[in-house]
Amino acid sequence: MAFANDVRFPVDRREILGRLQAILPRHLVLAEEEELRPYECDGLTAYRALPLIVVLPETETQVGAILKACHELKVPLVPRGAATGLSGGAMPHEDGVVLSLARFKKILKIDPLSRTAVVQPGVRNLAVSEAAAPYGLYYAPDPSSQIACTIGGNVAENSGGVHCLKYGLTVHNVLKVRGFTINGEAVEFGAEALDAAGLDLLAIINGSEGLLAVITEVTVKLTPKPELAQVVLAYFDDVQKAGNAVADVIAAGIIPGGLEMMDKPATHAVEPYVKAGYDLDAEAVLLCESDGTPVEVAEEIERMKAVLEKSGATSLVVSQNEAERLRFWAGRKAAFPAVGRITPDYLCMDGTIPRKRLAEMLEAIADLSVKYGLRCANVFHAGDGNLHPLIMYDANQPGELERATAFGSEILELSVKLGGTITGEHGVGVEKVDLMAAQFTPAEISAFHRLKAAFDEKGLLNPGKGIPTLARCREYTQTRGAAAVTPPPRF
Amino acid sequence: MQTNLADFIKDTPDGREADAILRTCVHCGFCTATCPTYQLLGDELDGPRGRIYLIKQMLEGKPVTEKTQLHLDRCLTCRSCETTCPSGVKYHRLLDIGRKVLNERVPRPLAQRLVRTALKEALPRPWIFRPAVAAGQLVRPLLPQVLSDKVPTSAPGQSRGWPEKSNHPRRMLVLAGCVQPGLAPNTNAATARLLDRIGITLFEAPEAGCCGALRFHLDAQEQALDDMRRNIDAWWPHVEQGVEAIVMTASGCGAHVKEYGLLLKDDPAYAAKAERIAALTLDISEVLAAEAEKLKPLLVTRQHPPLKLAFHSPCTLQHGQKIKGVVEELLQAAGVELTPVPDPHLCCGSAGTYSILQPALSKQLRDNKLAALNSGAPAAIVTANIGCQTHLQAGSAKPVRHWVEIIEERL
Numbered sequence: 039m040a041f042a043n044d045v046r047f048p049v050d051r052r053e054i055l056g057r058l059q060a061i062l063p064r065h066l067v068l069a070e071e072e073e074l075r076p077y078e079c080d081g082l083t084a085y086r087a088l089p090l091i092v093v094l095p096e097t098e099t100q101v102g103a104i105l106k107a108c109h110e111l112k113v114p115l116v117p118r119g120a121a122t123g124l125s126g127g128a129m130p131h132e133d134g135v136v137l138s139l140a141r142f143k144k145i146l147k148i149d150p151l152s153r154t155a156v157v158q159p160g161v162r163n164l165a166v167s168e169a170a171a172p173y174g175l176y177y178a179p180d181p182s183s184q185i186a187c188t189i190g191g192n193v194a195e196n197s198g199g200v201h202c203l204k205y206g207l208t209v210h211n212v213l214k215v216r217g218f219t220i221n222g223e224a225v226e227f228g229a230e231a232l233d234a235a236g237l238d239l240l241a242i243i244n245g246s247e248g249l250l251a252v253i254t255e256v257t258v259k260l261t262p263k264p265e266l267a268q269v270v271l272a273y274f275d276d277v278q279k280a281g282n283a284v285a286d287v288i289a290a291g292i293i294p295g296g297l298e299m300m301d302k303p304a305t306h307a308v309e310p311y312v313k314a315g316y317d318l319d320a321e322a323v324l325l326c327e328s329d330g331t332p333v334e335v336a337e338e339i340e341r342m343k344a345v346l347e348k349s350g351a352t353s354l355v356v357s358q359n360e361a362e363r364l365r366f367w368a369g370r371k372a373a374f375p376a377v378g379r380i381t382p383d384y385l386c387m388d389g390t391i392p393r394k395r396l397a398e399m400l401e402a403i404a405d406l407s408v409k410y411g412l413r414c415a416n417v418f419h420a421g422d423g424n425l426h427p428l429i430m431y432d433a434n435q436p437g438e439l440e441r442a443t444a445f446g447s448e449i450l451e452l453s454v455k456l457g458g459t460i461t462g463e464h465g466v467g468v469e470k471v472d473l474m475a476a477q478f479t480p481a482e483i484s485a486f487h488r489l490k491a492a493f494d495e496k497g498l499l500n501p502g503k504g505i506p507t508l509a510r511c512r513e514y515t516q517t518r519g520a521a522a523v524t525p526p527p528r529f
Numbered sequence: 530m531q532t533n534l535a536d537f538i539k540d541t542p543d544g545r546e547a548d549a550i551l552r553t554c555v556h557c558g559f560c561t562a563t564c565p566t567y568q569l570l571g572d573e574l575d576g577p578r579g580r581i582y583l584i585k586q587m588l589e590g591k592p593v594t595e596k597t598q599l600h601l602d603r604c605l606t607c608r609s610c611e612t613t614c615p616s617g618v619k620y621h622r623l624l625d626i627g628r629k630v631l632n633e634r635v636p637r638p639l640a641q642r643l644v645r646t647a648l649k650e651a652l653p654r655p656w657i658f659r660p661a662v663a664a665g666q667l668v669r670p671l672l673p674q675v676l677s678d679k680v681p682t683s684a685p686g687q688s689r690g691w692p693e694k695s696n697h698p699r700r701m702l703v704l705a706g707c708v709q710p711g712l713a714p715n716t717n718a719a720t721a722r723l724l725d726r727i728g729i730t731l732f733e734a735p736e737a738g739c740c741g742a743l744r745f746h747l748d749a750q751e752q753a754l755d756d757m758r759r760n761i762d763a764w765w766p767h768v769e770q771g772v773e774a775i776v777m778t779a780s781g782c783g784a785h786v787k788e789y790g791l792l793l794k795d796d797p798a799y800a801a802k803a804e805r806i807a808a809l810t811l812d813i814s815e816v817l818a819a820e821a822e823k824l825k826p827l828l829v830t831r832q833h834p835p836l837k838l839a840f841h842s843p844c845t846l847q848h849g850q851k852i853k854g855v856v857e858e859l860l861q862a863a864g865v866e867l868t869p870v871p872d873p874h875l876c877c878g879s880a881g882t883y884s885i886l887q888p889a890l891s892k893q894l895r896d897n898k899l900a901a902l903n904s905g906a907p908a909a910i911v912t913a914n915i916g917c918q919t920h921l922q923a924g925s926a927k928p929v930r931h932w933v934e935i936i937e938e939r940l
Binding site for chain 1: 530531532533552553554555556557558559560561562563567568571572573574578579582583586591592593594596597613614615616617618
């Protein structure tokens with residue numbers, strides 16, 4: 039659906055186009071509908087908006103000048119990385135400019151002694167680990183889209199990944215971010231050291247969804263590769279048993295390198311592509327990884343197997359070599375798009391709940407699937423309670439997207455009720471902007487707006503995303519009820 | 530992905546196929562990561578996901594101009610995206626349909642038409658192409674670089690010829706191909722000698738010619754279908770007499786012939802035959818892998834000096850035909866040490882006539898590929914497709930050969 043942004047700007051297209059064409063060579067400014075249309079959405083195709091102009095700068099000077107021009111002419115601007123996001127964070131604004139950072143793809147420096155890498159924002163997540171591999175290092179956060187998603191977007195969304203349970207989210211693995219504010223001024227967050235003087239603004243830029251600054255350089259931490267990693271596949275004849283097993287593993291004091299779950303529809307979708315050898319009769323599979331020295335891994339795998347068996351696993355398979363381990367993970371990592379094999383479209387939810395409520399949530403999702411008449415595959419970062427139900431629909435059938443959206447909203451509202459949040463790692467974007475009112479009170483939302491205004495008074499950077507206007511909040515609470523819980527302000 | 534195809538195409542076979550392909554794409558963007566042109570240019574429009582969107586717009590009846598043409602022309606058709614795509618999008622088929630429709634709607638300027646016509650008329654005809662290569666060698670210094678790069682510096686690699694008498698009960702056809710006999714005659718000869726040693730007679734059907742891939746990718750899909758029908762007619766009597774397989778020594782041709790069934794499915798006179806031909810078609814690596822039992826003992830009978838080679842797997846082999854690790858295993862069995870090659874999934878920039886039509890991008894890709902191939906300091910480079918072979922050779926001081934020649938020399 040075309041997204042009606044409730045924040046509009048009276049923009050003189052010719053004026054801004056002229057300014058941008060003066061900054062960039064001709065082929066780096068796109069302004070015809072034919073070439074703009076492919077930029078109308080990111081990984082969330084359900085929401086689309088045609089931008090006025092797309093620019094593809096190559097240098098920081100150009101980025102600064104573009105921002106300055108937009109600021110002076112009051113033109114909204116949406117930064118864009120690889121556009122693999124699933125919350126519409128890089129969806130354009132119909133009155134504005136899309137600034138693509140795809141040409142910023144240099145790895146500027148790898149320092150094996152300080153275990154850091156300085157990279158441009160358009161460098162792919164996996165490319166950082168590949169470049170660090172000769173030094174026995176890697177970049178720990180590994181979103182499933184790591185083959186394609188880029189570091190700038192990872193910072194903007196504070197991306198997670200299958201190994202974040204043990205190694206942290208993006209925010210825990212970034213030391214310094216360089217960028218430009220909307221008025222074209224260069225700005226740096228954080229420092230090479232573990233802590234910087236003053237307020238911890240680095241934590242604010244991580245997950246800021248392009249609302250505060252345009253990122254042009256990131257210094258990330260690199261982690262030594264473990265000597266050994268092995269993964270246990272634990273099959274279950276019941277998804278709720280698998281959900282409970284997750285809580286049991288954590289309760290046993292084990293922090294796996296990764297703890298993931300897929301249900302039957304998900305394994306059926308990925309198996310033809312990855313040929314991982316998953317047991318397709320099982321109702322659910324848990325992937326539970328141990329990493330460390332061979333002695334540590336051997337000992338931990340035994341403990342994991344004991345817990346999983348006790349939790350009702352019907353069979354356990356341990357990866358026997360690195361190739362097999364990677365193949366077992368490949369299925370999990372390709373799970374979202376592989377669902378494209380069994381459905382034309384899907385919405386991917388991103389709620390997070392306390393681990394001990396997983397089984398309850400799975401039961402509710404099964405009921406909702408019947409209620410809305412839509413199939414749902416479940417792929418979870420189970421270890422950190424981060425759910426990714428994939429609601430399958432067909433955008434060519436009238437009404438299905440609306441049903442899918444309502445289905446998703448119910449899951450996220452339930453996440454909040456169970457003591458969780460509406461997003462674990464995909465960001466709020468445009469998709470969940472209304473649902474922010476289910477999680478936060480108007481006073482809290484106002485505080486977010488004040489923070490945004492401190493960086494961007496005119497509200498030009500990625501408008502309409504992340505934080506709902508107060509009018510939207512009112513509309514939401516009038517139709518769906520106030521924030522389900524009213525906890526004390528969280529910041 | 531939501532689709533709403535326009536009336537002009539909606540209910541045609543092409544329209545139905547395109548719609549089905551578009552609807553498998555979920556726009557995840559994984560494909561951009563392994564697309565050679567997206568990696569170089571960083572523009573959504575120069576990656577598979579953007580091109581799919583451009584084609585979708587056109588098929589939905591939106592106005593289309595030379596802008597779409599530019600971005601579709603820049604696609605190498607390397608199909609690396611298909612290997613990466615978890616959703617199973619048949620990108621190259623959508624691109625074929627998209628290019629066909631685009632060609633009807635956006636006429637090319639005269640200069641472009643002339644180049645394309647020259648390529649599609651000359652290359653598939655050995656009686657034009659071979660003298661042209663010889664003439665090209667004479668006037669090499671006068672040619673623009675994009676052409677002089679294509680002309681071998683000396684006479685084509687010497688061939689020891691086909692086996693004198695080969696009359697085994699097991700018989701296989703081999704495609705001569707259009708440019709290979711002129712540029713690398715030893716490839717098929719070496720293949721014939723090699724198969725003769727393991728009890729298979731290889732022969733060419735003289736009436737067969739270009740596999741059709743050249744014209745198919747040069748705005749001449751109808752003409753290409755005629756090339757394909759001619760080959761089917763040339764091969765059919767031999768198929769009826771029971772040839773075991775139709776062997777391809779150029780993976781570019783192999784990838785195309787294996788699609789005959791799909792491409793001719795709407796031609797009632799040829800559909801069944803095309804399907805049969807496609808099923809009989811094997812890359813030489815598949816043939817040798819199946820005969821490994823017989824081949825391997827022959828490979829260890831003689832002592833060979835150590836040999837370090839870098840293998841470039843053509844896109845048509847690894848992405849088009851999904852053959853991975855087979856050639857590598859055969860070379861290793863022959864005692865060859867293979868050097869590691871970074872980014873082995875990326876195209877070398879040859880891509881049929883791409884190196885002539887998109888020289889700048891092609892050269893950039895070739896430079897990157899040669900740097901990757903040479904990073905392990907090999908003595909020579911081997912590959913599996915005549916296009917890649919001549920393209921890489923033009924930029925390389927080290928010899929670039931077909932891998933099958935190495936195996937044959939080691940028997």
